[in-house]
Amino acid sequence: MAGTKNALLLTSAISISNRAMIDRIESDLGNLHSALNLRAYRQEVLASNIANADTPNYKARDFDFKTALNNATSGKGTGAIDMTVTSSRHIAGSSGATSSSDLQYRTEYQGSVDGNTVNLDVERSAFTENALQYETTLTVIRGKFSSLSAALQSQGS
Amino acid sequence: MSLTNVFAIAGSALTAQSARLNATSSNLANADSVAGADGQPYRAKEVVFKAVSMGANNDPSAMGVQVSQVVESAAPFRMTYEPNNPAANTDGYVSMPNVNVVDEMVNMISASRAYQNNVEVMNTAKTMMQKALTLAQ
Numbered sequence: 001m002a003g004t005k006n007a008l009l010l011t012s013a014i015s016i017s018n019r020a021m022i023d024r025i026e027s028d029l030g031n032l033h034s035a036l037n038l039r040a041y042r043q044e045v046l047a048s049n050i051a052n053a054d055t056p057n058y059k060a061r062d063f064d065f066k067t068a069l070n071n072a073t074s075g076k077g078t079g080a081i082d083m084t085v086t087s088s089r090h091i092a093g094s095s096g097a098t099s100s101s102d103l104q105y106r107t108e109y110q111g112s113v114d115g116n117t118v119n120l121d122v123e124r125s126a127f128t129e130n131a132l133q134y135e136t137t138l139t140v141i142r143g144k145f146s147s148l149s150a151a152l153q154s155q156g157s
Numbered sequence: 158m159s160l161t162n163v164f165a166i167a168g169s170a171l172t173a174q175s176a177r178l179n180a181t182s183s184n185l186a187n188a189d190s191v192a193g194a195d196g197q198p199y200r201a202k203e204v205v206f207k208a209v210s211m212g213a214n215n216d217p218s219a220m221g222v223q224v225s226q227v228v229e230s231a232a233p234f235r236m237t238y239e240p241n242n243p244a245a246n247t248d249g250y251v252s253m254p255n256v257n258v259v260d261e262m263v264n265m266i267s268a269s270r271a272y273q274n275n276v277e278v279m280n281t282a283k284t285m286m287q288k289a290l291t292l293a294q
Contacts, residue, residue: 036289040159041218043285047163047278048208048220051170054177054271055206055222103218120274131281138288145293 025148031073032141038068039134045103046127049118057115060106060123068102160289162219163282165211169221170275176224177204177268181261188256191244199254201230201261230255 045061052058108117180202187199204224212219232255240249 037159040285043282044159044162044166044212045218047166047282048218050274050278051166051222052206052208052220053274054174054267055208058208058220061218124274127278127281131285134285135288138292142292 028148029141029144031069032137032144034072035069036134036137036141038065038072039130039137042130043127043134046123046130049106049123050120050127053116053118053120053123055116058118059116060108060118061103062106062126063102063104071102160282160286162212164279166219166221167275167278167282169209169211169223171272173204173206173222173224174268174272174275177206178265178272180204180227181265181268184256184261185258185265187254188258188261190254191242191251198234198252199256201232201254201256203228203230232257 042063042065045063049060049062052060106117106119106122109119109122111117184201187193190199193199205226205228207223207225208220209223210216210219211221234252234255236250237253238249239245239251242251245251
């Protein structure tokens with residue numbers, strides 16, 4: 001019996017120290033995960049615009065990335081895909097996704113007869129830029145991870 | 158998962174644009190069909206697009222495309238003078254389909270470009286996901 005209890009204590013000690021380490025890693029990553037989620041979300045919004053380039057009365061939409069990221073990191077963002085917390089022991093899963101109310105309509109340059117406001121050149125360049133920014137964020141995160149794993153390597157000879 | 162929605166959105170656009178291309182090819186093929194299934198000259202068909210939400214809870218950010226209806230062009234039939242044609246009326250004119258070949262060609266190019274755009278969107282999303290999957294390597 002005593003052995004089982006010790007084993008249980010050991011497991012919980014390990015899980016607590018794991019938890020502390022995970023928290024440390026998370027704070028090290030800062031708001032990068034929010035930025036990545038927002039980039040993916042923006043990609044979806046821009047893909048909608050490109051897909052609806054020929055839909056009558058469709059209005060192109062986008063959101064201000066900087067404001068959305070500030071909202072997400074300060075906890076103001078009411079995430080559209082937030083995780084549901086049903087117990088006080090759940091970790092709040094802030095997805096960093098912006099709510100759909102943050103979406104704004106794009107100012108149109110040239111009106112079209114069918115009421116569509118998609119300017120394909122604007123959308124395509126925003127789409128490419130956003131994909132590049134997504135990869136940039138990924139590269140920064142990868143850099144963080146590689147310095148972490150470098151720190152985890154044994155340095156002894 | 159936002160990036161998987163991109164595939165649904167671009168995929169719906171591919172389906173819609175190929176439906177449009179289908180209508181265009183029907184119109185071009187029947188540009189000279191004097192009599193359709195109902196005995197009347199063929200009328201040009203056009204697809205009408207509608208934006209539909211592809212995400213959960215009618216998410217307004219994930220808007221895909223859907224063909225809401227196929228309408229027949231109300232343009233008047235093209236009258237050609239062919240007195241020897243058995244379909245000619247008493248004045249010698251034959252009602253030909255109201256297909257405007259130039260319109261159809263423009264429609265075809267536009268549909269094909271839109272299709273390519275959405276294929277490119279899918280490719281980009283695929284590359285992004287693959288990059289994200291190799292994050293820990």
